[in-house]
């Protein structure tokens with residue numbers, strides 16, 4: 123198997139994870155989580171989103187969280203910005219608090235685009251274009267997320283052509299990297315492979331990542347098939363936190379701990395200290411009053427307890 127020697131994981135727990143929590147998590151706990159993730163060796167962390175607080179109140183403390191970070195050299199911090207208002211809010215802070223990367227997020231499914239960001243796919247691209255242009259002019263890297271690349275909670279199966287279409291539109295407006303998301307975790311390896319292949323029609327292998335929710339327990343298998351394709355970047359979520367408020371019933375992203383266990387077991391470098399990562403997962407799980415949603419973390423915590 124021709125597998126990558128190194129993999130970069132972007133922990134999206136503070137954003138994708140905590141956006142979906144019923145209870146409001148205080149900004150200082152979010153900051154504490156980011157600090158523990160960087161302590162564990164994560165080199166990229168998706169911290170928050172600059173979206174409407176009426177739509178997603180859990181992210182309403184975005185500026186406070188960004189301002190509270192003690193940044194580590196070599197760590198990149200990213201945020202979601204769906205429109206100019208979001209980008210302007212992210213850049214209203216002093217420059218040292220700016221994100222290194224922003225994420226514009228669209229969907230391969232029309233219905234999901236409407237539910238999630240209140241506009242059609244075509245309108246979303248019109249909204250994103252000036253955001254991408256302004257971010258790049260400010261020296262900020264732009265990622266694009268494509269939701270519902272294999273299945274949609276409203277439309278069912280999504281054909282790979284729809285993914286290719288959206289990836290092409292994202293490329294056309296200057297989005298530098300594209301994430302192939304299985305928002306509701308329904309994908310299985312063949313389907314995910316076809317969605318990733320569609321993205322690869324427009325993006326280089328080095329500019330495509332996987333973002334797999336684990337609702338049906340398929341995310342590790344989907345990660346493995348991507349590794350076999352040469353994909354080396356994945357979004358994962360510490361303690362398996364997460365979901366999307368506009369994808370009811372979908373669970374969190376694949377747990378970072380489980381992916382690190384898989385990768386290290388295969389001899390693939392991540393730069394992440396699994397023990398410290400488990401501590402980060404335990405920290406946020408304690409705060410939320412539940413156990414980490416990670417098989418590897420559970421097994422290793424049981425082992426620690428003897």
Ligand code: HMG
Nearest residue numbers: 172173174177204207208227238239240267269303305366
């Ligand atoms: P809209 O209502 O169409 O926007 O929302 P609008 O421009 O008509 O503005 C309406 C109101 O929202 C106005 O306020 C604006 O100021 C305000 P009002 O005058 O009524 O008081 N507003 C904003 N406030 C703060 N920040 C902003 C902003 N924009 C407008 N950026 C919008 C459009 C996209 C803003 C809205 O639909 C929204 O916030 N949606 C939330 C989407 C979201 O966060 N979803 C979850 C993240 S995506 C995800 O989880 C998927 C991913 O993980 C990949 C995967 O797994 O699939 C990435």
Ligand code: MG
Nearest residue numbers: 138305365366
């Ligand atoms: Mg997601």
